[in-house]
Structure formats: structure tokens, C-alpha cells
Amino acid sequence: MKMPACLDIERLYDEHAQPLFALLLNLTRNEADTRDLIQEVFIKIARDENLLKGVREERAFLIRLAHNAAIDLMRRRGTRERTKDNFAEIISPFATSVDPDEVTFRQQLAAALAELPPEQRAVAHLKLWAGLTFEEIATALEIPPNTAASRYRYALDKLRDRLRPIYEEIK
């Protein structure tokens, strides 16, 4: 009787693991934490078969679980470790490139994203790289759509200011 559920977990992984990985890596900037959080999400789903019952938007629901798990982790770690992390090497959520201009731009974009508050970073990530609408982001992060829109605007303004020199240079 467990077999179909197992297959369902595999389907869920194949369909949603990549966007969850990208979001969590952008939030945590740590591969080991990202892996643990993805595993935590899938274990949670596996343990409770009823968790996904009645869920209309699987992607949004999984993003909510992953985001909440990431926020919990960051709270547990506390301010001290986050400050320490600021001085550590920034782990980029972006793929590598052979073009040196693109490499520099991606490094600076990763650094600029890391400077954003987590709530703005999550919204910017979901809008820019997961392609969600503000309504979908609002559902996933349990915030009003207007809040999602304003966080995105603030995040984009900060990224624009931070990346203006390199953007003008390579444009």
C-alpha cells in the first residue's frame, strides 16, 4: 500500500526539488544546510500522507514548508553566527560561466542578494527565478500580495543601486 505514496514522493522530488534547492541555497548560502532542509521537507511530507491532501498548489505549498524551515534554521543559528557568516566566502546560487564578464556580474549579484534581508531576498528570488506572480508568492510565503510587491520593489531598487556600475559596464 506504501508503493504509490513512495512514487508520489519521487514525483514530488523530480518536479520541485530544483526550485526548492535554488531558493534554499539563496537563503542559507550553505550547501549542507540546503540539503538538510530539502530532506526535512520531504521527510515531513513522507511522514504525514494527509499533509498534501486538499493542496491546490503543490509548488507554493512546498515553497512555504521550505521557507519556514529555512527561517527556523536561521533563527536557531542566531545573530552571532549570521554576522560571522557575513565575513565568510559568499556561496553563489548561480551557475558558473566561461565569460569573465558574466562571472563578475554573477558574483556581484550573489553578493548583492546576500545583503538583502531574508524576507526581501525570498520574494525577489521567487519573482525573478521561480517565475511566480505576486499572488503566488503571497500564498507561498503567507503574506499579503501588496507586501510581496513592495518587498520586491525594495529588493530590486537595492540590487539596481548595488549593481549599477558593473551593469553599465557590461551592457
Next chain:
Amino acid sequence: MKPDEFEQKISRQPLRQVPPEWREEILSAARVAQTTPHESRVTQHAWLSPINSQLATLFWPHPKAWAGLAAVWICIGVLNFYTRDTSPRLAEKSLPPSPEVIVELKKQQRMFAELVGSHETVDADRPKVFSPRPRSGRTEILVG
């Protein structure tokens, strides 16, 4: 909202791919979780988990110190319980003063007032009757 060039430029940046070896690791962990019963599911309540995590964050750094502090408070509570005053209070024992006592007190008040020399205090408890003098009387006083 129409995305501008900058927005398009950053949204085109490709993201890293999830390492393929994670798939089997994560799915096997999920399968194990699926087959083994979750012990805490019965005992833990979802609404308690944030409180638990907050308490754990607060108490975890120095558990012995917090336990010691709790033990001290328990000792103080126990000592306070056993050494409390069990005799009935004076206020509970005393009865309302009898009318004789009240009369005696008033007598003493009057005597005291006479000794001091103030006559007003003797009749302090008696309401004053206001009797206005005629205006003409007042002018006589002023002129005289």
C-alpha cells in the same frame, strides 16, 4: 508591471542545479521516515513547536545554570511555605468598638480640645448653621 532591462538581465542568470546524488539520499531518508512510525506525532502539538524551539534557544546554552536557578527558587518556595505565620491576624481578632468606648473617646476628644483652648473643635462634629447678617449690620461694623 513590465520588467525593465535590468530585471530581465538578472532573471536570465542561470541558477545552480541540485546535485544529482542528493536525489537518492533524500528519497531514501523520506522512505525510511514513511515506513517508521513517528513517535513524536502523538505527543507533540504543532502549536507547541515554536514555543519549544524558543525555550530551547533560551535554555540550551547553560542548562546547569538554569536548573540551579530553578532549584534555588523551589527551595525558597518550600522554606516560605513551612515558615509562614500561622497565628491569626490582629485585625481578624478585633471586634468593632462598643458604644461605651465611642462615648469615652468623644469625652477624651472634648477634654483635649478644652486643654488646647480651641472651642471650635468641641463642636466639630456638629453641623454649623449659617445665619447671614444683615447688610446694614456689616456697614455699621465698617464705619464703627
